Amino acid sequence: MILFIKAFINMKVCMFVYNNFLNDTRVLKEARSLIACGYEVAVIALSSRATKPFEERDGIKVIRIKMPIHYRVFYSALDMLTGIKRGLIGLVSKGKDTIHAGNTDTSFNINEGERGVLSRKSYAMKINLSVANPFKKRMMWLLITIHKLLSFVDFYFRSYSVAVKYSADIYHANDLNTLPVAWLVARCCSAKLVYDSHELYVEKNKLTPSNFIGKFLLSKVEAFLIRRTDAVMTVNESIADELSQRYHIKTPAVIMNAPSRSNGVIKNDVNLLRDALGIKPDYYMLLYLGFLTFNRGIEKMIQSLEYLPNCHLVLMGYGTDWYKKQLRDLILKNGVEPRVSFFGPVPSDEVIKYAAGADLGVAPIENACLSYYYCSPNKVFEYINAGLAVVASDFPELKRVINNHEIGCTFNPDEPRDIARAVEYIFEDPERWRRMKQNTIAASNCYNWENESEKFLSLYKTIS
Structure with missing residues (x-):
């Protein structure tokens, strides 16, 4: 050597x-x-x-x-427009109650650089989607492509x-x-x-x-x-x-x-995530790790809570303000706001430590593109190294990892009821759930950096 x-x-x-x-x-x-x-x-x-x-x-x-100079000018203009919009919204909504999903907004912290990048991207995407006129939409697409x-x-x-x-x-x-x-x-x-x-x-x-x-x-x-x-x-x-x-x-x-084994932990009595969020001990904690963005199946996961009254979903990661607002609207629409929390992001070497406090890891990726269909999301390996059973979309690589090591089950990511069915399958048999968690030890010996x-x-x- x-x-x-x-x-x-x-x-x-x-x-x-x-x-x-x-x-x-x-x-x-x-x-x-x-x-x-x-x-x-x-x-x-x-x-x-x-x-x-x-x-x-x-x-x-x-x-x-x-x-590049055109990039800085472009996004400086977006920053200015975003600031004006937020100011107007603040004037209109002054004195009104603000509804939060769960009790977690204070724990959602993004470093300043990421916050700036994400908010600008969020605004750019929102502009592109909000243009109804086909000609204007085509021109917006052309400008963004050239940019x-x-x-x-x-x-x-x-x-x-x-x-x-x-x-x-x-x-x-x-x-x-x-x-x-x-x-x-x-x-x-x-x-x-x-x-x-x-x-x-x-x-x-x-x-x-x-x-x-x-x-x-x-x-x-x-x-x-x-x-x-x-x-x-x-x-x-x-x-x-x-x-x-x-x-x-x-x-x-x-x-x-x-992930590296040096960041892995065996689940113990210390429950950082549940304690930080104040989640009731009689709720099963479902954990979604990673970037909060479209086509990751988060919407369907939220909708599945209608059929999982004893579960609490934690979304641990970062995302744009625009997309988080869409999620909050969906959470309110489905009446599950007491059972959804946003948390993090946390430093990469502490992710597994926090994840270990959950009861089940979820990866509801949508079949939105071939790249997603063939994906091996890092979150699944982090769940494994945190000692969590896993439920995930019924895609080739996800199925290979989960079935080969018997650490969970898969579902149809387009159907909230089927997501709920997979979650219930894990929890309905305590011995099977324990065995799946035990199997993650062998799986982590295979999947590590x-x-x-x-x-x-x-x-x-x-x-x-």
Whole structure:
């Protein structure tokens, strides 16, 4: 092992992410593993209000690219409009009672940078959806599309110059949106290129689905670039098979996005989540982890509470103000506000500690796109490492994990009654529920970053 580590001392890796690298746990785990093995690692990311242009995090050099001028002008205008709107709403609603879902708004904290980004995206999406006139809607779509393209081009131009100066031995693209610039830099520097496909990017979840032309062009870009990489990796077998068949390449390596065992806990008498929210002890606590956004099945999960009178749902994560308002409206409409709470987000290394206080983990992903149908959401592995039984959508990868280890059951995510049926199946037999929770120990020995890290480093060894 010592010889293995020494062999890669001074080898430099440059990773690209199209986010601000505050909450990208997969890339963070990969970078930490590389550093522990003797590599020098830099991550090129996007800047935001709460981030520094350059910082060192756990030995990782983080270089953030400044947003393009048109992007800053565009969202500054949205910020101003949002502020005016909130002010008007405040005047209209002054003196009125404010209804909250549960007793949890005070515990919903987003760091300032994330809050700014999320509120601006929320407003942009709301504008796009609220335009009723077909011509105006088409023009809005065109403007947003051009804006996105200009943002990508600017990121590629700025990150290219930074990456070339860094002069790495290996360039690592995270998702298709960073692969073009990573390929260009790797070619310029005669370096190796790794492509990490976190999802089926061409088939990803979008508020407004891509048209045929958009998918066709993206597919052609991915087909051209993926065949010019030195290594390809992805998050599960279904996506690996799909990429192999679609682009006629060798099956990519599967590196699952599992949490570290060092963050795992065995459930004990300390119940941080229930205590923090004041949930009654006679309620079963259902936990949803992750980003609160459309097509994650949260609406159907809320509706299923009508058939689960002894259950309390906790939504633990962050989301846009606009989307949370939609959820609150649905919660009120269904009359389940005393049994739904928002909580968090919490630091990534404390997620499992809090999750361990729940009774059941839920992953009601909708079949909104092929990427979701083939998904292996990180939340499922976090539930497992927290010792929770799991109910999830009846999709290939979710079914594989749950059925192979007998840790829960699956349901039709389109039917609230079927979601309720799956939850009741877990709780109606205490011995079966206990056995499922016990089985998560063996499952966590399989799904953890320590195992995935070995595969990840072996892949790097083949090209180093």
